[in-house]
Amino acid sequence: MTSWDYLRLEIGDAIPTLELNKISRSSLALYSDASGDYNPIHTDIEFAKKSGLPDVIAHGMLVMSYLGRALTNAFPHTSLTNFSSQFVSMTQINDRLFCSGKITKKEKDSNNDTILTISLRVLNKSGEKRITGKATILIKS
């Protein structure tokens, strides 16, 4: 990231895309423990089938956490002021996810601080949209 300079970002520029390993059952089990979200729809295939799904699905919040990594890789932790995700479709076992973002607005506020609006998305390898999101970054002058 030596050549990365978030201060020079302009509208239309992209942040570095984060590529992830395949979603595995063990990554979902680990996230259940770490988050405390033990909804069995993420870990118990029988329960998932009874709920009308072909298999377990990933936690939306795990996928949003990956997207958050793409943001904190690109910007200082404390610059993030707003972060939202819409879970457009269910993330499946073996999905390979790509988290990306593009600057859609660059403004100055009354303190002369810079506010960046970033449009975000998470796609799988086939290009299916899993998340569309938005973030606001505040860069102090």
Added chain:
Amino acid sequence: MKKIILDRDFIGKQYPTITFDVELQTVLLFAKATGQDDPIYFDNEAAKESGFPAIPAPPTFLIVVAMKQDNPYLYLTDLNVPIGRILHAKEEYNYFNPIYVGDQLHMDSKIDNIFDKKNGALQFISFLSIYTNQNNTKVAESISTLVVR
């Protein structure tokens, strides 16, 4: 599956304040499970070198505050919605101040809205939580929207 009708009288219902200590092990496990590779999220020295007083909680860590409770889905029980019938539709965070290992957080939540789309075919519940720390500083808020299948 039988259609679930959500009782809109629950809009505005508040839930008791939850107190949550941001413990090192909890943050480390969360950082590991979400694949954090920036050392500020797991190494106290790296956090200090980057100017933080302690390890900061990653942006989506607040989900843990809601989930590590006896019944994290109390509001779904109130609304008579089985857990297998919900999907997460949207999550939004507003961040006002950083959260660090060692902080004590208080979460105040309410059912913010119950609404539908497509002539009632899709029903949504949004749940608002406000988080303050041990200095009574508001650190963040979250709005979770669930869709009932």
